[in-house]
Amino acid sequence: MNIFRHRLIGLPALALLIATAGCSSSDDGARAAVPGPGAKVTKLCRNLDKVLPSKVDGESRNDPEPASALTAGWGSPAIILRCGVSQPPKMIDPKVADGGDPDAVGGGVNGVDWLMEKQDDGAYRFTTANRLAYVEVTVDKERDSSTVLVDLAPAIKKAIPEGIAD
Numbered sequence: 001m002n003i004f005r006h007r008l009i010g011l012p013a014l015a016l017l018i019a020t021a022g023c024s025s026s027d028d029g030a031r032a033a034v035p036g037p038g039a040k041v042t043k044l045c046r047n048l049d050k051v052l053p054s055k056v057d058g059e060s061r062n063d064p065e066p067a068s069a070l071t072a073g074w075g076s077p078a079i080i081l082r083c084g085v086s087q088p089p090k091m092i093d094p095k096v097a098d099g100g101d102p103d104a105v106g107g108g109v110n111g112v113d114w115l116m117e118k119q120d121d122g123a124y125r126f127t128t129a130n131r132l133a134y135v136e137v138t139v140d141k142e143r144d145s146s147t148v149l150v151d152l153a154p155a156i157k158k159a160i161p162e163g164i165a166d
Contacts, residue, residue: 030062030063030064030065030073030076030078030080031064031065031066032064032065032071032073032080032082033082034066034068034070034071034082035070035071035082035083035084035085035086036084037070037083037084037085037133038166040132040166041083041084041132041133041165041166042070042084044083044084044132044133044159044160044161045069045070045083045084045133045135046069046070047159047160048083048133048135048155048156048159048160049069049070049072049083050159051154051155051158051159052072052081052152052155053151053152053154053155055074055151056074056075056079056147056148056151056152057074057075057079057139057143057144057147057148057151058075058147059074059075059076059079060074060075061073061074062074062075062076062078064078064080070082070083070084071083075140077140077142078140079137079138079139079140079143079148080137080138081135081136081137081152082135082136082137083133083134083135083136083160084133084134084135085127085134085135085136086134087127087134087165088115088117088127088134090115090117091115091127091129106129109146109149109150109153110149110150110153110154111153111157112128112131112149112152112153112156112157113128113129113130113131114126114127114128114129114149115127115129121141122141123138123139123140123141124138124139124141124145125137125138126138126139126145126149128156128160130162130163130164131156131160131161131162131163131165132160132161132162132163132164132165133160133165134165135156135160137149137152
């Protein structure tokens, strides 16, 4: 059974990991690959862009290049958000669902479900689950990722309805 097809209840492991571990952005250069979703998801992502906060984790918005309504950034090194990304392969991996992959954990933060993936460089990437579009957030390993996810939750809940993305 795919645990991401059902609403997750926050996992203590995720809370513990994001409370104790820093997270990483894609890089310090404030560049982000622009996703290429279909029209329905693009519309949702444009709606998200309109309601994103001007500050995240105390950092002002500073969008990455190339400019797009599907990407956003805050601070330097940048917190990077990409909307309309593909479903992460680990989201359907039975090892993750059974809690057998320590590098990928599912859980919820303030009403938004996330897959947290540990990257090779020790950083983390978060991807929303149980929403009609996948939103990916990468955070510098020196930052408190729980603050980032808390700051982004209201906008995601407002713009990206619950459901299963295509």
